[in-house]
Amino acid sequence: MSENNKQPKASVPDYVVYAIYRLFECLLSLLPMKWVCWSGSALGYLSSLLLVERRATVTRNLRIAFGDSMSHDDIRRLTRKTFMQTGANLIASIRTATFSPEKILQSIEITGEEHLLKTRKSEKGTICLLSHMGNWEFLAQAHLALPELKPTGTLYRPINNPLIDALIRRRRGSQGTKVFSRRDGFFKPIAHIKEGGSLGVLADQQAGAHGLAVPLFGKLTSLTNLPAILHRRTGAPIVPIAVSTIAPGKWKFTVYPALDIPENKQSNTVYITALCAQAYERAMSAHPADVLWMHGYWKTGRKRPLKIDGLQKKRTGHQRSAATHPFRVLVYTGSLSPSDTEHLNQLNRLKNYRPDLHLTTVGEHGFDCADAHILARASDTSPKLAHQIEQYNLDQAAPADCALDFTANAEGATIFHKAKIKRIFALIGPFQSPFTAKAFNKGDAQGLAGFLDSLGINA
Structure with missing residues (x-):
């Protein structure tokens, strides 16, 4: 089947969007690049x-990555700068796509080229381990500045609009870049590498169940294992x-030393x-404002927050x-007593599920298994307690990953919501996960044990 036959047919809306995109390109081409960047920066600020x-996503990511070394004011300033820089990079990338090779060379500086020459x-x-940083259009044209990368290939995710997709592929091809997508299968890019070519791989974003659980800035996330597989095969x-x-x-290419992988x-x-x-940590720490922090690098599942994406059972202990x-969990216990065996067992089970779990209980009584406790007296009003929880969450280097309500009436879920906790899960009510509802429909799966099971503790 030819490539043209593989491409989906364009619809009328596709033609409209394509026309707008090309018009926008033409308008940008009339402006000096500095003006393009300033316009993008203003758009980012807005x-x-x-x-x-x-x-909120950007702020959370930055707190996780730099909360130990930056104040809240520093994080707020970096959040704003990140939006402005991302806006500038986004608009500049569209403008860069129309650059001549000479213009590209005038817009970049290179450092670390000796590492590439050595490999x-x-x-x-x-x-080439690439990241969503800076003017990412330059990543597809890196060989113009770094001729050592030739012949050049890149893994490419097809754009939904087939007209824009075809335009980008034509441009990349005219510049000497081989474009590989899912439609090309896995063996073509491997053959390209084995023939002495270079292949650019973007592997810095959360990969969910398809990736591997590894620490990024010290916190577990799921990253694709594609670079590792390509290395094993080639x-x-x-x-x-x-x-x-x-x-x-003006942008800079930084080439870092090749990963030092021991023989064993x-x-x-x-x-x-x-x-x-x-x-990725090294590059992102050096230029944090250029990173696409809008992506959820440390996503907490909307339905199963306790499930660790990408965890390999044979390497469970090492990965965890x-x-x-820490993976921070708040648990509302209300008036539940430490002498209640079921509640104590399930809190211990939660605490022991993963070594990186930090458990904070909220209620009238503290529990020995908890790392921290927020005292909630019966006389405390809901707004007062919510403010107390919100302040506690702000005082931590990184925010809570999720909050669980162990009470039967979901009173804690409402308080967590007022405290602006993002992921909240209760046994009943609007904060009940679909997986919990499904489990509780089975008569033998109710109670706190079934609640934790439904949230992914055994997944």
Whole structure:
């Protein structure tokens, strides 16, 4: 089947969007690049004011990554700067797509090229570990500034609009870049590397159940194991490359040393994926405002918050213990007593589920298994307690990942909601997970044990 036959047919809305996109490109081409960046920065600033949920995601990510070293005021300033930088990079990427090779070379500086020269001597090809940073259009045209990358290939996620998708593929092809997508299968990019080519792989975003659980900035997340698999199949070195902003209209390529993978770890995908995470940490820490923090790097499941995505059962202990930053869980116990065996057993079960779990109870009584306790007297009003929880959450280096209500009337879920906790789960009511509802429909799966099961504690 030809590539044209594989492409979906364009609809009328696709043509409209394509026309608007091309018109926008033409308008941007009339402006100096500095003006393009300033316009994008202003758009980013406006977005930081309007996109409340997205701003909360950025702030949470930055607290997890830098909460130990930055104050809340620093985090707020970096959040705003991140929106502005992302806006500038986004609009500049559209403008960069129309650049000539000469114009591209005028817009970038290069550092660390010697690391690439060293790896290219092996003639095994190169796996370029790329990240969503800076003007990402330059990543697809890196070979223009780094001729050592030729022949160049990139893994590409097709755009839903087939007209824009075809335009991008044509442009990449005209610049000498081979574009590989899911439609091309897995063996074509491997063959490209084995023939001595370089392949760019974006692997810095959360991969869910399809990835591997590894620490990123000390906190467990799921990253794709694709770079590790490509390395296992080809033996090619993995070289991290990042793009960062120097000034409006000027960017820098930074080539880092190839990952140092010991001989006895060459086939260990978890180990190699963890090394990739460390490489991302290094680049993201050096230029944090250029990172696409709008993505949920440490997503907590909307239905099963306790499930650890990407956990390999054969390496369970190693993966769980590798994290240095805690998975924070708030549990509302209300008037429940530590002498109640069921509640005590389930809290212990929750606490012992993973070594990185930090347990904070909220109620009249404390529990020995908890790391912290927020006293909730019977006389405390709901707004007062909610404020107390919110302040406690703000005082931590990173926010709570989820909150569970162990009471039968879901009173704690309402308080957590007022405290602005993002992920809340209760046994009943509007904060009940669909998985909990499904489990509780089975007569033998009710109670706190079934509640924790439904939230992924045994998944």
